[in-house]
Amino acid sequence: MKKLMTMLAAILILSACSSQTASNKMNEEKENVETEENKAIEENTTKDKEKEALEQDTADVEEEQVTTAPEYKMNENNYALEPIGKTNPKVVLLTIDDAPDKYALEMAQTLKKLDAPAIFFVNGHFINTPEKEQVLKDIYELGFEIGNHTYSHSDLTTLTPEKQREEILSVSNKIEEITGEKPKFFRAPFGANTDISRQIASEENMLVMNWTYGYDWEKQYMTKDAIADIMINTEFLRDGANLLMHDREWTNAGLEEIVTGLRDKGYETLDPSLIETPKND
Numbered sequence: 001m002k003k004l005m006t007m008l009a010a011i012l013i014l015s016a017c018s019s020q021t022a023s024n025k026m027n028e029e030k031e032n033v034e035t036e037e038n039k040a041i042e043e044n045t046t047k048d049k050e051k052e053a054l055e056q057d058t059a060d061v062e063e064e065q066v067t068t069a070p071e072y073k074m075n076e077n078n079y080a081l082e083p084i085g086k087t088n089p090k091v092v093l094l095t096i097d098d099a100p101d102k103y104a105l106e107m108a109q110t111l112k113k114l115d116a117p118a119i120f121f122v123n124g125h126f127i128n129t130p131e132k133e134q135v136l137k138d139i140y141e142l143g144f145e146i147g148n149h150t151y152s153h154s155d156l157t158t159l160t161p162e163k164q165r166e167e168i169l170s171v172s173n174k175i176e177e178i179t180g181e182k183p184k185f186f187r188a189p190f191g192a193n194t195d196i197s198r199q200i201a202s203e204e205n206m207l208v209m210n211w212t213y214g215y216d217w218e219k220q221y222m223t224k225d226a227i228a229d230i231m232i233n234t235e236f237l238r239d240g241a242n243l244l245m246h247d248r249e250w251t252n253a254g255l256e257e258i259v260t261g262l263r264d265k266g267y268e269t270l271d272p273s274l275i276e277t278p279k280n281d
Contacts, residue, residue, distance in 0.1 A: 124151030214244025
């Protein structure tokens with residue numbers, strides 16, 4: 001009897017062990033299935049995210065292409081801006097030369113407040129300290145276009161080809177170093193271009209740009225009221241006018257009045273990114 005009971009107990013233990021083993025195997029198989037399913041889900045999720053990211057990148061590029069498509073071209077005979085298609089012809093382009101001397105950042109802040117785009121043409125000798133580099137970066141980060149106005153503001157017609165190249169390229173390289181973007185516009189000091197400066201500008205994909213009118217270097221306009229009045233009421237104000245101003249105390253003081261006065265006459269301040277340049281034509 002005792003022997004029979006021992007055998008039954010052994011059978012029950014073996015049976016229990018077998019059941020446990022089978023159960024463990026089932027659980028392992030279930031876990032393996034779930035793991036494979038989870039991997040598949042993760043892979044699909046990753047693929048979906050990658051697809052979404054690619055689609056977003058494509059959309060961003062397409063949006064950028066649409067946004068930056070040129071709508072105006074510069075008339076090389078008078079440097080005025082003309083519509084390429086059916087867009088508003090009643091515009092003026094604001095440009096600030098000799099930046100950043102003393103007032104450029106304040107001028108940029110005023111223009112930002114007025115939502116008035118502009119090009120700041122930079123002299124290299126004004127960005128030769130970390131403090132001035134930061135000023136230029138601040139102007140750029142406010143959303144303004146940065147143009148090349150040579151290093152020392154020398155008359156290019158008096159310089160050798162090598163010196164002209166140094167005057168121009170050193171500024172383009174410095175602007176790119178500070179902002180991450182090379183300038184798209186070049187303005188020669190005194191508007192005195194040469195065959196060499198035009199060639200360099202072409203090689204660097206910069207649009208050579210002079211101006212329609214400007215007055216703030218003339219003694220009779222070196223006050224806030226005088227410069228504002230002449231910039232708004234000059235006989236040279238017309239559709240597409242290219243307005244030359246400088247980093248000067250009186251121009252800074254009259255800048256808001258100049259912008260509002262031009263707008264009161266129905267002129268829109270032109271966004272430089274809409275101008276056709278050698279890089280975006």
